[in-house]
Structure formats: C-alpha cells, structure tokens
Amino acid sequence: MKIRLHSAVSVLAAVAAMAASSGALAQAEGQWAIKAGVGKITPKVESGDVSAPALPGSKAAISADTQPVFAVAYGVTDNLTVELDLGLPYKHKILGAGAIEGVGVLGTVKALPPTLFVYHRFYEPEARFRPYLGVGATYAYFADETGSGKLTTLSDIGGPPTTFSLKNKFAATLQVGLIVNINKKWFVDGNISKTWLKTKVSFSSGQTQDMTLNPQAVTLALGYKF
Numbered sequence: 001m002k003i004r005l006h007s008a009v010s011v012l013a014a015v016a017a018m019a020a021s022s023g024a025l026a027q028a029e030g031q032w033a034i035k036a037g038v039g040k041i042t043p044k045v046e047s048g049d050v051s052a053p054a055l056p057g058s059k060a061a062i063s064a065d066t067q068p069v070f071a072v073a074y075g076v077t078d079n080l081t082v083e084l085d086l087g088l089p090y091k092h093k094i095l096g097a098g099a100i101e102g103v104g105v106l107g108t109v110k111a112l113p114p115t116l117f118v119y120h121r122f123y124e125p126e127a128r129f130r131p132y133l134g135v136g137a138t139y140a141y142f143a144d145e146t147g148s149g150k151l152t153t154l155s156d157i158g159g160p161p162t163t164f165s166l167k168n169k170f171a172a173t174l175q176v177g178l179i180v181n182i183n184k185k186w187f188v189d190g191n192i193s194k195t196w197l198k199t200k201v202s203f204s205s206g207q208t209q210d211m212t213l214n215p216q217a218v219t220l221a222l223g224y225k226f
Helices: 005-019 149-156
Strands: 032-042 058-062 065-075 080-087 090-098 105-112 115-121 129-147 164-166 169-181 186-196 198-203 208-212 216-225
Touching (some): 032 186, 065 090, 065 216, 080 129
Antiparallel strands (some): 032 065, 058 090, 065 080, 080 115, 105 129, 115 129, 164 198, 186 216
16 A cells, blocks of 8 residues: 555545534543554665675665554643654565665565654644644664575575665654644544654675665655543
C-alpha cells in the first residue's frame, strides 16, 4: 500500500467536511489518546563504500515499506502533549548501488523505530483543526538481517554465505502534523516526519560500510480520546 502526502491531505479534508456540523474537543490537559493507522517509511540513503576487499564504489540503496502503526499520547497541558509511537517492524530490501547498481537484492532487514515525541499543538482545545509540531527521540532497532547469494558472490566469492548486521542507534526526529476532530472522542491524525539516522553495516566477510539512512515517514491514523 502506498501512502502519499497528497492522499493523506485528501482524506483529512473529507473527514473535516463530515465533521463540519458536529462539536469537537481536541486533546486537552490530563487527557489520554490512542491511535492506530498505517505508516510508510522511505529511507533517503547516502551510502558509503563497502570497505576492501570489494569492488571500488560498491554502495547500497534501501527500499521503502508500509506497516501498521499505533501510538498512545497524554496531554501534559492544553498545548503540550507527550506521545509514544510504536508499530510493526518495517521490512526493507537492500539493493546494489554505485558500482554494483543493477545486481538486484543483496539482502533484507527489519527495522523497528519506536519514537518518544513531545508535541506543541496550536490553537485552543476546542479548535476543530489543530496543527502541531513535534520533536522526538527515535531508537532504530534492526533485526533479521538476511543476506542473499548475490551478497556472498560480491563480498567473498567461494566462501561461506555472507551475513551482515546493522548497528542499532538513537536518532533525532522532527514531525509536522494535523489533527481533525470528528467529534468529542474520535479524530484523524496525519503527519510527516524526518529522522536523522546514521549507522554502520558489518559483514561476516570482514568488510564494513557506513550508511546514512535519514528516513522520511508519512502516517495516517484514526484516534480516540478518553
């Protein structure tokens, strides 16, 4: 499923139209909220070269993925909210780039990026539309790294199957979003975010590779306040 920003805006606009005749109350001080939806993460990769012995200029690209997401939030004040974002692991394909572009899939990896956000929500709690800005701390956890036969051929031809691992890292995330209230309890939340993430890949064949991932994410979710 492809989640694009213009699609998210269209859905938000439709929900806003349906909610135009109903009362709404945005999350306020002391109020909890939960939400669930879908999120798409697209890594914006700047790949380093695989260290020797490897073909000079051997780089990597990483595919996007879409998965269910969910979150729980608490209103510290009428305008300040703390939120923990979770979800299912994203599965990304690792592809050849640079001098090895076109070789196909070199491996796969699952990434789980739980993030703790602090948001400033604009306007009063009674406002129907509440844009917001957030800053978060993301922990990028990588698991189930699986190399392909092509990876072994490129890194250690004639040797045992090459495995690899990515180093787990903390990273900063910025987010901008919009809440549209359907009624006093239900709301739709759409947002986009950017994470500044660098990590290192270590191969069982002895090589290493620095990777700047800097993923962008788009999320659309339905929420409930209580």
